[in-house]
Amino acid sequence: MTATTAPAAGAAAPQRDSRPAPPDPKRRKRILMSVGGALVALVFLAPYLVMVLDSLRTSSDVKSTPPSFLPKVWQWDTYAQVLGDERFLNWLKTSLIVASGSTVIVVLVAIPAAFMTARHRFPGRGAFLLLVLVTQMFAPTSLVVGLYRQFFELNMINTYGALIITNAAFNLAFAIWILHGFFASIPLEVEEAAALDGASRWQILRRVMLPLTLPGLVTATIFTFIAAWNEYVVALTLMIDDDKKPLTVGMRAYITGYEQHWDQLFAASVIAVVPVVILFAVIEKHLVGGLTAGSVK
Amino acid sequence: MSPSTTPTPDPALAAGSGAGASSTRPDASATAVTSSTPDASRRRRRRSAGRIGQVHPLVALLWLLPALALILGVVLYPAIKLFQASQGQYSITGLRKGDAGWDNYVKVLQHEDLGTVLTNTVIWVVSVVAITIVLSLALAQFLVKQFPGRRLVRWAIIIPWAASLVITSQLFVLLYDYNYGIINHILLSLHLIGQPIDFLGDDSWTMFSMVVVGVFVSLPFTIFVFIAGLGAVPDDVLEAATVDGASPWQRYWNITLPLLRPALMIATVLNVIYVFNSFPIIYTLNDRNPGYTHDTTITFMYKLAFKSQEKDVGMSAAAGIFNVLLILLVVAVYLKIINWREETSR
Numbered sequence: 001m002t003a004t005t006a007p008a009a010g011a012a013a014p015q016r017d018s019r020p021a022p023p024d025p026k027r028r029k030r031i032l033m034s035v036g037g038a039l040v041a042l043v044f045l046a047p048y049l050v051m052v053l054d055s056l057r058t059s060s061d062v063k064s065t066p067p068s069f070l071p072k073v074w075q076w077d078t079y080a081q082v083l084g085d086e087r088f089l090n091w092l093k094t095s096l097i098v099a100s101g102s103t104v105i106v107v108l109v110a111i112p113a114a115f116m117t118a119r120h121r122f123p124g125r126g127a128f129l130l131l132v133l134v135t136q137m138f139a140p141t142s143l144v145v146g147l148y149r150q151f152f153e154l155n156m157i158n159t160y161g162a163l164i165i166t167n168a169a170f171n172l173a174f175a176i177w178i179l180h181g182f183f184a185s186i187p188l189e190v191e192e193a194a195a196l197d198g199a200s201r202w203q204i205l206r207r208v209m210l211p212l213t214l215p216g217l218v219t220a221t222i223f224t225f226i227a228a229w230n231e232y233v234v235a236l237t238l239m240i241d242d243d244k245k246p247l248t249v250g251m252r253a254y255i256t257g258y259e260q261h262w263d264q265l266f267a268a269s270v271i272a273v274v275p276v277v278i279l280f281a282v283i284e285k286h287l288v289g290g291l292t293a294g295s296v297k
Numbered sequence: 298m299s300p301s302t303t304p305t306p307d308p309a310l311a312a313g314s315g316a317g318a319s320s321t322r323p324d325a326s327a328t329a330v331t332s333s334t335p336d337a338s339r340r341r342r343r344r345s346a347g348r349i350g351q352v353h354p355l356v357a358l359l360w361l362l363p364a365l366a367l368i369l370g371v372v373l374y375p376a377i378k379l380f381q382a383s384q385g386q387y388s389i390t391g392l393r394k395g396d397a398g399w400d401n402y403v404k405v406l407q408h409e410d411l412g413t414v415l416t417n418t419v420i421w422v423v424s425v426v427a428i429t430i431v432l433s434l435a436l437a438q439f440l441v442k443q444f445p446g447r448r449l450v451r452w453a454i455i456i457p458w459a460a461s462l463v464i465t466s467q468l469f470v471l472l473y474d475y476n477y478g479i480i481n482h483i484l485l486s487l488h489l490i491g492q493p494i495d496f497l498g499d500d501s502w503t504m505f506s507m508v509v510v511g512v513f514v515s516l517p518f519t520i521f522v523f524i525a526g527l528g529a530v531p532d533d534v535l536e537a538a539t540v541d542g543a544s545p546w547q548r549y550w551n552i553t554l555p556l557l558r559p560a561l562m563i564a565t566v567l568n569v570i571y572v573f574n575s576f577p578i579i580y581t582l583n584d585r586n587p588g589y590t591h592d593t594t595i596t597f598m599y600k601l602a603f604k605s606q607e608k609d610v611g612m613s614a615a616a617g618i619f620n621v622l623l624i625l626l627v628v629a630v631y632l633k634i635i636n637w638r639e640e641t642s643r
Contacts (some may be wrong), residue, residue: 033444040436041453047513048456050479051468063477066485105367113364120350122357128365130637135372137628139574141595142620143372145602145613146379152391153378169371172364230461233576237603248463255467262471269464273456280459281452288521292563 048273055079055266062262078267088268090243091250095272097160098235098246099228102167106175106224107217109168114179115205119191136173140166140234148237158241166238167228174227175220178290182216183209219286222279229276247272376621382614389608401615408612410589410597418573418593420504425511426568429519430561432512437523438549458517466581469510473497473582497582503591507582511572518571519564526560527553559634566631570624594620 054062055078057071064072082088113132117125140147147166148157156162186209194208210217232248239245242253247268254265280287358365386397405411440451457465472480473496481493496506530553538548554561576595583591592600598620602613 030444033439033442034446036439037444037446037450040439041450044453044456044513044516047465047468047472048460050472051464054471062471063474065476067477067479067482069479109363109367112360116352116357116360120352120357122352122354124354124357128361130632131368132364133632133637134625134628135368137570137624137631138372138621139571141574141576142598142617142624143375143379144599145382145610145617146375146377147371148602149378149382149610149614150375165367165371169367172367176364226459230463232461232463233599237599248461251464252467265467269468273460273464276461277456277459280455284451284455284521288518288525291518292522292567 051266051273052270055263055270057263059261059263062266063260075263078263079271082264082267082271085264087242087250087253088247091245091247092271094160094163094239094244094250095229095246095248098163098167098231099225101160101164102171102228103221103224105164105168106171107221110172110175110179110220111205111210111217114176115183115209117176118180118183119209132173132176135170136177138170140170140231144233144237147234151238157238158244159238160244162238163231163235163246164228166234167224167231171224171227174223174290178220178223178286179213179216181289182213186212215286219283219290222283223287223290226276226280229272379614379617379621382610383618385611385614387610391608391610397611401609401611402618404609404612405615405619410592414589414592414594414597417504417591418595421508421511421579421593422569422572424508425515425572426565428508428512429515429568430565433516433519433523433564434557436516437520437527438553440520441524441527454517454520456517457514462514462575462577463581465514466510466578469506470497470582470584473506497585500590503583503586507579507591510578510582511575514578515568515572519568522560522564522567523557526557530556562634563631566627566634570627570631573624573627594623 053069053071056074056076058073058075061068061072113128116122117129151157151159151162154162190208190212191204194204199207229246230248231246235246235249239249242250251265251268251272254261254268383401384397384399386394386400388394408414436454440447440454472478475481475493475495475498478493478496480496481490484490485493494502496502534552535548538552543551573593574595576599579591579593579596580599583596589597589600594616598613598616601616602608602610
């Protein structure tokens with residue numbers, strides 16, 4: 001309980017060792033904590049474990065009473081079915097196009113903005129950063145009717161473009177904050193040396209600063225991709241044609257009043273979730289910083 | 298990633314954190330939030346003061362132009378569209394028939410389900426955020442301790458955060474199912490209940506069932522904010538308190554919690570905003586129930602325009618304006634908490 005970190009544990013040890021029972025209780029405590037940790041992990045994993053198991057059952061087995069923990073028949077070809085389903089491939093295509101498109105825009109737009117605000121001072125800098133912060137607070141949800149009107153009038157309902165720029169705009173804030181943080185942490189001398197060599201501001205950014213902010217760039221890229229990949233409300237509103245829907249919206253078609261393909265729904269879900277979780281784990285360290293930004297010092 | 302590449306490394310942090318904690322600690326900039334000892338912030342200011350390169354506003358504008366265009370075009374413009382729509386009368390197909398003035402606002406305020414929807418929103422936001430914060434405090438406290446497998450536990454916790462809310466919601470629709478749901482099955486097997494519970498159909502259970510999912514998906518982010526915050530609690534102070542005979546509870550109450558206050562505030566406000574905006578959980582879990590019995594202001598607004606009999610865009614837009622005002626209010630509170638002015642004026 002006292003030992004939150006390794007050095008603290010070392011410092012506290014001598015006192016405890018003078019007690020009758022030597023190192024054993026401490027080891028037991030660690031094992032106990034590992035068991036506790038496993039339980040915590042299980043709680044968070046359990047629903048998704050059910051998802052994976054259900055994707056391997058037959059659809060009737062998903063809806064059997066009483067439910068069994070393990071599939072009665074392991075049906076692996078649901079995945080082949082889903083991957084061969086033209087509807088699924090269309091949704092997947094939309095998701096890929098929209099997520100990649102938004103990511104490219106966000107990165108291209110956020111880099112100059114973050115570099116300018118992090119390394120320079122100018123009138124209006126505070127106002128711009130405030131604008132970015134407020135954008136971050138506005139998930140597109142509350143504006144969805146306005147977005148619908150806008151794209152309705154622009155005749156952009158059912159277009160990838162509408163979804164791409166919406167996702168780009170609402171994820172811009174996170175990318176700017178995270179890059180801002182990375183740019184700001186680069187020592188001034190690095191920039192000065194380049195400037196002395198006669199490099200322009202643009203060259204400094206491209207040759208010197210960007211390579212140093214690579215982790216930030218990776219974080220911004222992955223985060224935007226995932227956010228656009230998982231986006232729901234705007235896609236639900238703007239993409240009405242069945243073959244233009246992204247995965248999140250399209251997948252609902254597996255469960256309707258007429259047909260209930262739970263096995264396919266979950267196989268599609270697994271395909272949609274697993275890569276994302278892996279990517280997310282890669283950038284875990286930086287996520288909190290970007291999301292609580294504004295408090296960036 | 299080496300510590301030197303993390304944004305704004307905080308000197309106070311390096312001094313206060315143990316070796317083990319730094320390997321998996323989330324971003325240092327978040328931790329900087331929680332450690333605002335005067336000494337550290339002074340040092341930070343002096344360091345960053347050296348970086349200031351003055352630049353002509355027009356040059357700066359050029360660099361910010363793409364970002365500004367995107368924000369103005371896709372955030373501000375729809376907001377204006379939303380306001381315009383709230384003042385219009387629309388046909389069921391979405392064509393503008395004429396001006397409505399403030400009629401739509403009056404219609405929203407007089408809507409027979411408004412009371413229910415507002416009550417639901419308050420219950421939804423307050424219970425999800427409160428339960429999330431309390432559970433996250435405990436879990437974060439546990440996850441900063443050293444034990445074998447800690448890394449794996451942290452990875453497991455990420456999953457609900459990374460998975461899309463619709464998929465998680467859809468998943469819980471099945472987990473909660475009256476006939477085939479594994480939750481009912483487990484509760485029945487343990488003889489905790491005599492007959493299955495209709496989690497999503499029984500009016501007295503629906504909100505509770507939605508709150509559980511809301512908490513489940515809000516936990517990861519909140520836990521990570523607190524893990525970052527706990528990194529700023531100096532170990533030597535805690536040790537000193539131990540030597541002085543403070544009980545674990547006293548140490549937590551008198552040292553850890555006060556130092557965690559900034560992280561607590563930020564987590565609270567951000568969660569309020571995220572949970573308020575949360576659409577897929579309520580929309581999906583509540584899909585089969587008619588009317589607005591379990592809707593919050595966000596799903597209410599959506600259904601008015603796209604799902605109700607009337608498909609009343611004008612009225613939905615008016616409801617949307619109310620939502621926007623509510624969020625702006627929370628944002629204002631947030632800015633006050635993080636001391637926005639002081640941050641940007643340096």
